[in-house]
Amino acid sequence: MEPISFTIGIVGLAGVFSACLDVIEKVDSYKEFSSESRSVVAQFKADKVLFMKWAQGVGIDKNTPKNGHNRFDNEEINSIVQEILSCIQEIFNKADGPNSFPDGIRFLTTRQKSQKPEGTISKKSKIGWSLRSKAIFISQVQQFGALVQRLYSLVPPDGLAGLGNVDKGTRDDGLTLNNKDAWFSNSQRVLMKLEKQAEHDIRKELDIWLNASWANNVYDSLIRRKLDGTCDWILSRQAFLEWVSPDFPSGTAKPLWINGPAGHGKTILCARVVQYLSEMLESPLAYYFCSSDLESRRDPFNIIRSWVSQIISRNRDAFELACGKREATDGRNASQTEIVDLFQTIVQHIPNCTFVADGLDECIWEENTVEFFESIKRAVAYASTRILILSRDEPEIRCGFRALWKGDSNQGLKEYQIHPEDVRPDTILFSRSVIDNKLSNKSETLRMELSQRMADRCDGMFLWVKMLEGQLRSGKNKKQLEATIDQAPTALDNLYDRNWAKIFHLPDKDRLRAFSILRWTALALRPLTILEITEALLIVDDDSCEDLPVDELPDTIDEDYISSEILGLCGSFLETRKAVPDQDLGSMTLHLAHFSVKQYVLSNMPDLGGLFTANKQLRVSNETFQSNVLAKLCLRYLKFPIVWQESL
Structure with missing residues (x-):
């Protein structure tokens, strides 16, 4: 940069200062800054005041007499001051080019491979430009403050209240001029916050773009x-x-x-x-x-x-x-x-x-x-x-x-x-855990014998053990428990048949309730909670029902209700799960015991006329039919006046 000629004198310095001030007054990058950048904005405003006070004190402000400071008589100092003023003007005149921001946020630059139509600016690009603007402003403030410090050191103003310590290294904002590390560290902290926020926003946009589900x-x-x-x-x-x-x-x-x-x-x-x-x-x-x-x-x-x-x-x-x-x-x-x-x-x-x-x-x-x-x-x-x-x-x-x-x-x-031999040690452990849970009142010897018996019978199928769990009641004696295990069908379909037969022989009202529970559980887009299935079971496809019969809701959602009115009706086909160990009962979710249970249920679920779809090739069409049954119930639910009240 070519230094300004000394021949312009005090009047020339005043002109350069005026040009600097015009540029600084137009700076508005900070207006969009959030609270985390407040210290940077305060730093800029403080440096701006110091700059104006310095000009007034040395006699180059347009509102002060142009007698000038005696240090301007030194040609070298005069030349350096002119150069500093020109630098300040250039700092705030800079275009925000690709090298104007720190390496720490370089990943946010957009690598354009093709020219996009005007007006199609992505969220990522907007975030990048916003962060770039903040980074440039921080860099400008840092350079501006350092140059104002040099002006005070070269030509200390005389008789300015509150600024007497500036040339000794202390500023009114409490920061030490000689402690550049403090300013740099503060700037880096602000940049890191901006960088993290920008990356967070970009990741949210990527999640929306990918439309992915996690497991x-x-x-x-x-x-x-x-x-x-x-x-x-x-x-x-x-x-x-x-x-x-x-x-x-x-x-x-x-x-x-x-x-x-x-x-x-x-x-x-x-x-x-x-x-x-x-x-x-x-x-x-x-x-x-x-x-x-x-x-x-x-x-x-x-x-x-x-x-x-x-x-x-x-x-x-x-x-x-x-x-x-x-x-x-x-x-x-x-x-x-x-x-x-x-x-x-x-x-x-x-x-x-x-x-x-x-x-x-x-x-x-x-x-x-x-x-x-x-x-x-x-x-x-x-x-x-x-x-x-x-x-x-x-x-x-x-x-x-x-x-x-x-x-x-x-x-x-x-x-x-x-193969069964791969999982045999695991089936023994699983059988023992089921036996210990269901038959804690039995002796250690009997529990060991029964768990070994179950492991031998299940032939590697953990699900077989799980399906048999409901039949292991602590009131049975040794002979009855052994018979329960020995007489259980080893094929899953045969075991399912036996459970299905129990449901089919329930009293009419209980049987229809069991079918409804299985239908909702098998076809819901996501697992239903106990509270949700309880309300869903109130909906009936009956034109005479004008509103949801809330008087049929249970008095309380407790273990007895879940056991007798939900799980007990469906045998081993269902299980409940908790998202967290201390989750309340109403928020537990209801699941079929296995995917093969869903296949079996949809193959055997009767239509409204009582017919069965036993042929597996017809399972898909039966699933559509059963889904339509639920769709009608959902539409009927939306017509109930009580549903649109704030709470039931």
């Missing part, structure tokens, strides 16, 4: 339900050890399919595997539990959406990649193609990602199975990625899984089939 609550619930010491057997199997190892000999993804019959504890096993991987792996991990309780089971690509969302939340590089992909969509929700494309980009750029999915057999998208697996195949080609699928051995899943690595001579279908 954290399902995972937490499964871990709480898992018995200590169970499910560790899989960690020592050779197929799992090869899959989890850091080696990728073929240079491409490593798939593993763990399959087994219904009721063999695959979902709990999956939760244990996820727990182990979370503790052992340093690379990104994502998991998903398909559930018949969730509406998301209708679209397999919700699994990939969830995987992507989890990796983005835990990995900075994935977050950067997602930001870039979202920018190209102008803010609209991500399509299926865009989700798969982002998934592919992530696994190709971030090595050793691990993806787990459980319960594909619980989904209702058979026609999309091949497309789903083909999409994964294209995405993970030549990527060092692990993929683990747990499900029943269904033909469409086997076909889709084989298609993943069809034609790859180095990579075949890696699978592990769960």
Whole structure:
């Protein structure tokens, strides 16, 4: 920068000062600042006052006599003052170019690959520009304050009240001029707050864009339900050890399919595997539990959406990649193609990602199975990625899984089939926990004998033990308990038949109530609470019913009501779950004991004429029919006047 000539004298300095002041007066960046930036704004205002007071004190303000300070007689000082004034003018005249803000927030810059139409500015871009403006202003204030300090040091004003200590290193705002670290640290704290808030806003926008669901609550619930010491057997199997190892000999993804019959504890096993991987792996991990309780089971690509969302939340590089992909969509929700494309980009750029999915057999998208697996195949080609699928051995899943690595001579279908001997130690532990819970009044010897008997009979099916739990009553003697175990059908369908027969032989009113409970539980888009199912059971498809019969609500929601009027009517088909250990009874959720129970119920649920749909091929059409029954009840519920009151 060329220094201003000394020949302009005091009048020239006054002109430069006036130009500086005009520029400073136009600064309004701070007007949009929130409370966390108040200290920066106060610093700017204080420096501005000091600057004006300095000009008045040295005689270059337009409202003061132009006799000037005697130090201006020194040509070197005069020249430096002129240069400082020019610097101040340039500081606040700067355009906010790409290098005007700190490296700490560089990730917020937008990498434009194409020119967007005017007016289409994304949320991320707006946040980036807002943060950039604040960062530039902080930098300007920092430089401005330092230069004002130099002016006071070079030409100390005479006789200004309140400013006598400025040239000694103390300012009226309490900060020491010589303590630059304090100012810098304060600025950095403000920048970090702004950066965190901006990133938080961007992540919220990404969540909306991805429209993904997570399985954290399902995972937490499964871990709480898992018995200590169970499910560790899989960690020592050779197929799992090869899959989890850091080696990728073929240079491409490593798939593993763990399959087994219904009721063999695959979902709990999956939760244990996820727990182990979370503790052992340093690379990104994502998991998903398909559930018949969730509406998301209708679209397999919700699994990939969830995987992507989890990796983005835990990995900075994935977050950067997602930001870039979202920018190209102008803010609209991500399509299926865009989700798969982002998934592919992530696994190709971030090595050793691990993806787990459980319960594909619980989904209702058979026609999309091949497309789903083909999409994964294209995405993970030549990527060092692990993929683990747990499900029943269904033909469409086997076909889709084989298609993943069809034609790859180095990579075949890696699978592990769960056998009864794999889970036998676990079934013994589970049987013992059930016996101890139900028959605590019996001797240790008898409880040990009965639990061993159950483990032998269940043939690896935890669900069989669970379904038998309701028949183990403490009032029975040893012979009766042994008969209960020995005479129970070993096939699940036969066991279900026996429970269904009990429901069918209930008194008419109780039988209809049981059917209604099972219908609501099987077809609700999410698990219903005890309070919700209690109210839903009051709705009847009867034109003579003009309002909700609230006088039929129970006196109280307690253990007796839940046991006798809900669980007791449906036998072992139902169970309740708590989100947290101390959750109140009314907020507990109602679930079918297993996905196979839902299949059985929908295959056997009678229509309103009393006919049964025993043919499994008709299950889907019967599900539609039963859904229509509930839809009519929901519409009738909306017509009840009492529903629109503030509370029942």
